[in-house]
Amino acid sequence: MxxxxxxxxxxxxxxxxxxxxxxxxxxxxxxxxxxxxxxxCAEAVKTRLEEAGAxxxxxxxxxxxxxxxxxxxxxxxxxxxxxxxxxxVQPADPLELWHSGPFEPLLKDGKIFARGACxxxxxxxxxxxxxxxxxxxxxxxxxxxxxxxGEEEIGSPNLATFVKHNKDLLKADVIxxxxxxxxxxxxxxxxxxxxxxxxxxxxxTGPNRDLHSGxxxxxxxxPITMLAKMIASCHDENNHITIPGFYDDVLExxxxxxxxxxxxxxxxxxxxxxxxVTELWGEKGYTTNERTGIRPTLEVxxxxxxxxxxxxxxxxPSKAFAKISCRLVPNQSSAKITEKILxxxxxxxxxxxxxxxxxxxxxxxxxxxxxxxxxxxxxxAIRTTFGKDPIPVxxxxxxxxxxxxxxxxxxxxxxxxxxxxxxxxxxxNEKYNIENFYKGIExxxxxxxxxxxxxx
Amino acid sequence: MxxxxxxxxxxxxxxxxxxxxxxxxxxxxxxxxxxxxxxxCAEAVKTRLEEAGAxxxxxxxxxxxxxxxxxxxxxxxxxxxxxxxxxxVQPADPLELWHSGPFEPLLKDGKIFARGACxxxxxxxxxxxxxxxxxxxxxxxxxxxxxxxGEEEIGSPNLATFVKHNKDLLKADVIxxxxxxxxxxxxxxxxxxxxxxxxxxxxxTGPNRDLHSGxxxxxxxxPITMLAKMIASCHDENNHITIPGFYDDVLExxxxxxxxxxxxxxxxxxxxxxxxVTELWGEKGYTTNERTGIRPTLEVxxxxxxxxxxxxxxxxPSKAFAKISCRLVPNQSSAKITEKILxxxxxxxxxxxxxxxxxxxxxxxxxxxxxxxxxxxxxxAIRTTFGKDPIPVxxxxxxxxxxxxxxxxxxxxxxxxxxxxxxxxxxxNEKYNIENFYKGIExxxxxxxxxxxxxx
Numbered sequence: 001m002x003x004x005x006x007x008x009x010x011x012x013x014x015x016x017x018x019x020x021x022x023x024x025x026x027x028x029x030x031x032x033x034x035x036x037x038x039x040x041c042a043e044a045v046k047t048r049l050e051e052a053g054a055x056x057x058x059x060x061x062x063x064x065x066x067x068x069x070x071x072x073x074x075x076x077x078x079x080x081x082x083x084x085x086x087x088x089v090q091p092a093d094p095l096e097l098w099h100s101g102p103f104e105p106l107l108k109d110g111k112i113f114a115r116g117a118c119x120x121x122x123x124x125x126x127x128x129x130x131x132x133x134x135x136x137x138x139x140x141x142x143x144x145x146x147x148x149x150g151e152e153e154i155g156s157p158n159l160a161t162f163v164k165h166n167k168d169l170l171k172a173d174v175i176x177x178x179x180x181x182x183x184x185x186x187x188x189x190x191x192x193x194x195x196x197x198x199x200x201x202x203x204x205t206g207p208n209r210d211l212h213s214g215x216x217x218x219x220x221x222x223p224i225t226m227l228a229k230m231i232a233s234c235h236d237e238n239n240h241i242t243i244p245g246f247y248d249d250v251l252e253x254x255x256x257x258x259x260x261x262x263x264x265x266x267x268x269x270x271x272x273x274x275x276x277v278t279e280l281w282g283e284k285g286y287t288t289n290e291r292t293g294i295r296p297t298l299e300v301x302x303x304x305x306x307x308x309x310x311x312x313x314x315x316x317p318s319k320a321f322a323k324i325s326c327r328l329v330p331n332q333s334s335a336k337i338t339e340k341i342l343x344x345x346x347x348x349x350x351x352x353x354x355x356x357x358x359x360x361x362x363x364x365x366x367x368x369x370x371x372x373x374x375x376x377x378x379x380x381a382i383r384t385t386f387g388k389d390p391i392p393v394x395x396x397x398x399x400x401x402x403x404x405x406x407x408x409x410x411x412x413x414x415x416x417x418x419x420x421x422x423x424x425x426x427x428x429n430e431k432y433n434i435e436n437f438y439k440g441i442e443x444x445x446x447x448x449x450x451x452x453x454x455x456x
Numbered sequence: 457m458x459x460x461x462x463x464x465x466x467x468x469x470x471x472x473x474x475x476x477x478x479x480x481x482x483x484x485x486x487x488x489x490x491x492x493x494x495x496x497c498a499e500a501v502k503t504r505l506e507e508a509g510a511x512x513x514x515x516x517x518x519x520x521x522x523x524x525x526x527x528x529x530x531x532x533x534x535x536x537x538x539x540x541x542x543x544x545v546q547p548a549d550p551l552e553l554w555h556s557g558p559f560e561p562l563l564k565d566g567k568i569f570a571r572g573a574c575x576x577x578x579x580x581x582x583x584x585x586x587x588x589x590x591x592x593x594x595x596x597x598x599x600x601x602x603x604x605x606g607e608e609e610i611g612s613p614n615l616a617t618f619v620k621h622n623k624d625l626l627k628a629d630v631i632x633x634x635x636x637x638x639x640x641x642x643x644x645x646x647x648x649x650x651x652x653x654x655x656x657x658x659x660x661t662g663p664n665r666d667l668h669s670g671x672x673x674x675x676x677x678x679p680i681t682m683l684a685k686m687i688a689s690c691h692d693e694n695n696h697i698t699i700p701g702f703y704d705d706v707l708e709x710x711x712x713x714x715x716x717x718x719x720x721x722x723x724x725x726x727x728x729x730x731x732x733v734t735e736l737w738g739e740k741g742y743t744t745n746e747r748t749g750i751r752p753t754l755e756v757x758x759x760x761x762x763x764x765x766x767x768x769x770x771x772x773p774s775k776a777f778a779k780i781s782c783r784l785v786p787n788q789s790s791a792k793i794t795e796k797i798l799x800x801x802x803x804x805x806x807x808x809x810x811x812x813x814x815x816x817x818x819x820x821x822x823x824x825x826x827x828x829x830x831x832x833x834x835x836x837a838i839r840t841t842f843g844k845d846p847i848p849v850x851x852x853x854x855x856x857x858x859x860x861x862x863x864x865x866x867x868x869x870x871x872x873x874x875x876x877x878x879x880x881x882x883x884x885n886e887k888y889n890i891e892n893f894y895k896g897i898e899x900x901x902x903x904x905x906x907x908x909x910x911x912x
Contacts, residue, residue: 029767030765030766030767030768030769031765031766031767032766090769090770090771091763091765091767091769093763093765094666097665097666097774153769154767154768155768181671194670195670197670197770199768199770201768206733207731207732207733208731208732208733209553209731209732209880209883209884209885210550210553210880210882210883210884211731211882211883212852212853212881212882212883213753213755213757213781213783213882214650214651214653214748214783214851214852214853214854215637215748215852215853215877215881216731216748216852216877217748217753217755217783217852218738218739218747218748218751218753218755218783218852219736219737219738219744219747219748220731220733220736220737220738221733221735221737222755222756224687224756224758224759224778225687225688225690225691225755225756227684228683228684228685228687228688228756228759229684229687229688231680231681231684231685231688232681232684232685232687232688232689233688234681235681275663275664275665275667275672275676276663276664276665277662277663277664277676277677277808277809278807278808279677279807279808280675280676280808281675281676281677281806281807281808282674282675282676283674288675291674291675292670292671292672292673292674292675295674297669297673297674299669299673299674299678299681299772300678300680300681300684300762301669301762301763301768301769301770301771301772301773302680302761302762302763302764302769302771302773303680303683303684303759303760303761303762303764303776304759304760304761304764305758305759305760306756306757306758306759306779307547307549307757307758307779308758308759308760308777308779309486309487309547309549310486310487310488311485311486311487311547311610311816312486312610312611312655312657312757312779312781312816312817313486313546313547313609313757313758313779313882314546314653314655314757314781314854314882315546315757315758315882315883316755316757317757317758318553320759321764322680323762323763323764323768323769325669325768325770327669327670327673327674350737351734351735351737352733352734352735352736352737353733360767360768361768395670396668396670396671396672396673396674397668397670397671398670398770421671421672424665424668425668425671426666426667426668426669426769426770426771427665427666427667427668427771428665428666429665
């Protein structure tokens with residue numbers, strides 16, 4: 001056992017306690033009532049970074065939620081790793097489906113149940129503990145910077161401005177992000193990309209007020225019915241997306257790439273059982289892994305309109321709403337796709353209703369190279385602690401800021417994620433396996449060591 | 457001015473005050489939290505009926521909300537009129553669209569704004585004041601019974617049992633109901649029928665939990681999308697309803713009937729302007745009045761699923777829901793149509809989701825004869841106070857209990873409604889014109905007088 005491992009074993013219970021304290025702060029960036037919690041969470045992150053040995057730790061206020069920056073520079077001649085993460089979390093609702101309070105972390109069966117346990121508090125905190133390991137064992141191999149933001153779950157609206165105005169501060173050799181998953185502890189993997197995102201909200205208005213469905217039903221267009229027709233029209237019978245031009249910029253994966261993807265372990269029976277569905281669904285001509293990795297998708301994230309309470313109300317509502325988002329792949333552009341969807345919805349709006357559609361947020365798709373020093377250092381670190389080479393896979397989620405990092409800072413990203421797809425990200429009962437948390441803290445220092453060595 | 461009118465003029469302000477007090481009770485039958493308000497409202501109705509001179513007034517408890525029965529029998533040899541009405545109201549939401557509190561009645565521009573102002577507190581209360589007029593002027597021409605229930609807005613689930621067990625109590629010569637509208641004060645009309653109702657709630661379940669739309673989107677069926685497809689499929693391109701067998705039992709109106717309907721005043725420009733829509737919508741081949749009167753319809757009354765809060769949440773939800781109701785015409789059967797809709801939704805459910813559909817409540821369509829003594833008495837009463845013959849029209853709404861009254865009590869119904877279509881029934885800012893309220897109180901005594909005379 002080396003010094004890192006000895007130190008980590010001695011302090012593992014405290015590491016976990018510290019994470020639980022962070023998880024108790026309901027830092028939901030999407031909800032304005034949590035603004036004070038966002039500030040409190042940023043301050044807690046700052047304190048922890050100071051305790052871990054960072055020499056400079058600063059909270060930058062933005063037009064939205066604060067950004068925490070930290071650094072520990074040990075030697076300007078050594079390579080610099082910029083760790084990016086986020087302390088904000090998704091809204092917790094539907095609350096009634098949680099088995100325990102989303103902000104009252106519960107340890108059970110070797111898992112931490114809480115909103116943000118995996119996404120991303122549990123994951124970025126591994127890096128804070130890696131820094132502490134270096135500090136306490138006096139063995140830091142690289143310069144380390146931290147950029148922990150509070151708006152990832154709402155599309156990082158203020159991070160772009162911050163990055164543009166702080167290029168020197170953020171100067172580094174690589175960006176390291178733990179905000180993705182691996183296939184399993186037995187099949188460790190590294191994500192080689194994230195999908196982009198377009199997120200819109202549609203408001204359909206029919207009559208100027210809610211109407212009695214007996215008096216007016218059948219005589220005016222019902223906005224719910226019209227919205228349903230619009231949503232239904234977004235996919236054809238092969239589950240291809242019908243929005244004109246949607247696939248125009250999609251970079252088709254090569255036969256070779258698809259053959260490689262097909263080698264990743266996938267058990268359809270287990271997958272269906274885990275999700276409780278009898279059949280899978282998706283774009284004809286593609287496998288499940290392709291559908292969630294290399295293909296763009298369109299999902300309705302929420303819908304509402306009319307009477308949704310107990311019992312019955314015979315109303316023909318004035319309005320209906322939907323939240324709809326697309327996952328994008330290279331070389332689709334978030335702005336272009338958003339425009340296409342908005343135009344599509346406006347163009348198919350039947351007479352008798354008006355459609356207002358507006359953008360929530362977006363992000364560009366991003367691919368990482370797998371022949372870079374950083375990727376090789378990450379792969380070697382995983383080989384060291386897992387005893388196995390990681391499988392490169394394309395991630396289905398989105399980290400809106402990746403493309404901007406590359407553009408503004410000229411830096412490549414390496415995704416070193418320790419979550420699992422079954423961690424219920426964005427869902428009730430989000431969890432993170434305690435084992436994965438510790439395994440991440442164990443693995444990360446090796447990345448820094450190998451990255452320094454390979455750059456030497 | 458006769459004695460009735462003199463008495464009514466002297467007490468008109470008090471009549472209005474009494475109605476406002478009744479409107480302040482939030483007697484929402486669909487919401488369990490209003491159970492105490494339902495009891496309070498029944499007791500208030502009882503007190504008012506006693507004050508108006510009813511000799512027997514009883515509150516009957518049911519498995520749901522209480523029924524108020526009252527009577528004033530003056531002479532067993534005179535004909536008996538059974539007045540039916542309801543003291544329960546529709547839920548008030550969406551609350552944010554009300555300009556004043558739904559249960560804080562506001563008098564403005566000659567209108568009473570409150571939930572229940574027209575439907576049906578304002579209307580049944582006219583009969584209470586007609587009774588008081590008779591009592592105080594000692595001039596009651598008929599025996600009068602009152603049956604004021606608290607569950608009309610939820611489909612009268614307990615009234616049928618009550619009627620079946622109290623046939624003697626409810627013995628009468630005609631049923632008189634003020635729970636419908638007239639075309640306008642300039643074009644008084646009498647509804648000659650109400651449509652039936654089938655009301656169902658659909659629950660579509662996809663995965664067993666809310667999923668991250670990036671990780672799983674595109675790979676499993678989204679219950680919102682599937683529900684949208686099901687709803688979209690309910691109408692074809694001509695806005696005919698596609699549910700198999702839906703129109704099987706529809707009694708087609710004759711060319712003559714349709715020609716007569718076409719004579720009712722209707723101004724499409726005004727209608728559209730009032731509703732704030734640029735185009736009307738509906739079943740091809742029928743006029744607006746036909747669509748809302750003699751044709752069955754299917755409307756989505758509510759829909760919900762996924763994330764509906766502020767901002768964005770990238771979730772692929774586990775469930776989506778809709779409330780859907782049909783208005784039925786003779787000779788459709790509510791039970792049969794409900795079964796057809798339930799079967800249809802289950803049959804079109806795509807693989808990968810499960811559909812649960814259940815019935816809320818229903819009611820049969822009902823037509824009144826226009827050659828009966830009661831209809832002629834009503835028409836003459838309107839001629840007396842409006843100076844014009846009423847136009848017979850088919851009403852679009854539903855009063856679920858009508859068909860049962862006929863079946864169990866062997867009685868015909870006459871609809872003597874004083875509301876207007878623009879009264880925002882079931883909508884925010886429900887109102888009732890003060891003029892219509894007084895006009896109803898003025899007209900109703902003449903109905904009793906003429907009904908007694910014609911039966912003599």
